[in-house]
Structure formats: structure tokens, C-alpha cells
């Protein structure tokens with residue numbers, strides 16, 4: 472999908488008439504429709520390092536903004552604290568469950584200090600040597616946002632590209648059976664889980680904000696007299712026929728920072744609600760004669 476077609480781009484009351492799309496041969500075609508439901512996902516590709524797939528470019532948000540939609544909370548982007556850092560722009564995730572199982576975040580100096588301490592005290596606790604303890608009493612088990620910020624601060628201080636996730640004090644066989652995908656990906660990079668320290672850094676992971684929608688996934692129109700498509704300029708009307716669900720939408724359910732795994736739950740609930748409303752909308756819209764059939768869409772096609 473390239474862009475939304477409106478009944479009238481100059482109107483104060485924006486109404487969806489269809490979609491412009493791109494064929495694999497590069498030609499453009501139109502899909503006339505009284506309803507468009509945007510589900511184009513996140514926008515992690517805006518950042519150099521992201522866990523998101525290459526398609527997460529925020530297309531749906533920009534299309535809708537061009538059509539007069541309001542957005543909300545786009546300043547809230549969640550960073551996953553522990554993406555494997557090998558200089559690749561699409562690093563793989565080291566699940567937070569690995570820290571839950573006892574892995575400890577350290578700088579290279581922290582690791583040296585711990586190794587030295589173990590020479591005189593074999594029971595020295597790696598957590599006592601982690602830079603995370605200076606930020607939060609929970610150390611490496613602090614919440615996602617706190618850990619991501621602490622690592623970012625440490626990287627800015629040291630000038631390095633990553634910190635280390637240390638697992639050598641844990642049972643390697645247990646880790647390999649509990650996290651087989653991570654263990655395999657590490658092996659491909661020449662590292663063994665439970666033995667080698669894993670280089671990790673934060674990466675853009677989830678866009679909390681998005682298209683401003685109501686509880687049915689209907690997209691709010693913005694105040695068209697303002698150039699600022701933010702929530703503060705949301706008008707009191709909806710863009711007729713425009714819906715958004717999933718990461719591209721901002722339902723407000725995630726507050727300023729999504730709790731892990733709540734995105735799929737939100738997507739399922741709002742997809743259903745939105746689907747119900749789309750069918751209602753189309754049933755009502757079928758009663759009226761769309762103005763684009765009077766020639767506008769044919770003009771656009773040429």
C-alpha cells in the first residue's frame with residue numbers, strides 16, 4: 472500500500488475512498504473501498520539498531536497522517552535492553568528470561584573484578600560486581616526501561632558498543648535446553664551459552680504511540696488548521712472509514728511503556744472490535760452512492 476485515497480483531500484471532513492497500491496512490476500493500481508483498516512506494524516527501522524523486521528517502517532502511520540489523521544504518544548518508543556550486539560543493524564533478541572534465570576549484566580571491568588574476587592572467594596556473587604547495582608537494588612532484574620537506560624548510560628560513559636551478559640556461573644546444559652534458539656544463534660556467532668559472555672546493547676523494539684484511535688479502532692481526524700498531527704490537535708471527529716489496529720495504533724492501553732507481551736493481547740482484542748465496526752460501517756456505507764464513482768477515482772487512475 473502506498474497511500475490512502477480520500478473522497479476529497481480539501482474537505483474538512485475526511486472520508487476514505489480506497490488505497491493506492493504498488494504491483495510487484497512497479498505499476499500502481501487502486502483498490503476502491505469505503506473502509507481501510509491499517510495494520511502495518513511498528514516503525515523500528517527508524518533507528519539504527521532494532522529488533523523489528525525490515526517491513527517495520529511506519530508506512531501506515533504516515534499514510535494516515537497525510538490523510539488528516541491524528542497521532543498520539545509517538546515519543547514513547549520502547550527499547551529492548553538486551554539485543555545481541557555484533558554490529559548488525561538487525562540484532563536478535565536475548566530474551567529477558569535469560570536474566571530471569573540468573574544471567575548478570577556486566578562491563579568488561581566488572582567481569583575482571585569478579586574473576587579476581589573468585590580467586591580468593593569462590594562463592595563471590597556476580598551480582599555484587601554488576602554496574603546495574605548502582606542504578607537499581609534489583610540489579611540485572613530491574614524492569615526493561617530501567618535496564619535499557621542504565622546500559623545506554625554505561626555505553627555513553629565507556630564509548631563501547633555493548634556490555635556483557637554473563638552466564639558462566641549458570642548450568643550450561645540447562646540454559647541450552649531452556650533457550651535453544653538463543654543457544655543456536657550464539658553458536659553460529661562462535662559463542663556458547665553458559666560459558667561465553669554475550670555482547671548486548673539496547674535496540675528499538677516497540678512503538679507505544681501511533682494512530683490515535685477510539686475503543687473501536689476508528690482513527691481520529693486531527694485539527695486540519697494545525698500543521699501538528701499530535702494528539703493535542705485531535706479534532707472531535709473521526710476519519711470516516713479509517714481504522715487502525717496492532718502496533719500502528721495507539722489505544723492508550725500501554726500507557727507510556729508497554730509491559731512485555733501485552734502487544735499481542737491488545738492486537739487480538741482490538742482486531743476483533745475493529746472488525747465488528749468495519750462490517751457495520753460497510754453495511755451502512757453501501758446504502759449511499761460513493762462520490763468517487765462519479766469520476767474522481769477514474770481521474771486518479773489515469
Ligand SMILES: Cc1cc2nc3c(=O)[nH]c(=O)nc-3n(C[C@H](O)[C@H](O)[C@H](O)COP(=O)(O)OP(=O)(O)OC[C@H]3O[C@@H](n4cnc5c(N)ncnc54)[C@H](O)[C@@H]3O)c2cc1C
Nearest residue numbers: 472510511512513522523526530717718719732733734735
Ligand atoms: C523480536 C520480537 C519479539 C516480540 N515478542 C513479543 C512477545 O513475546 N509478546 C508480545 O506481545 N509482543 C512481542 N513483540 C511485539 C509484537 O510482535 C508486535 O508488536 C506485533 O507483532 C505487531 O503486530 P502487527 O500486526 O501490528 O504488525 P506486524 O505483525 O509487524 O505486521 C505488519 C504487516 O504490515 C505489512 N506492511 C508494512 N508496511 C506495509 C505497506 N506499506 N503496505 C502493505 N503492507 C505493509 C508488513 O509486511 C507486515 O506483514 C515482539 C516483537 C519483536 C520484534
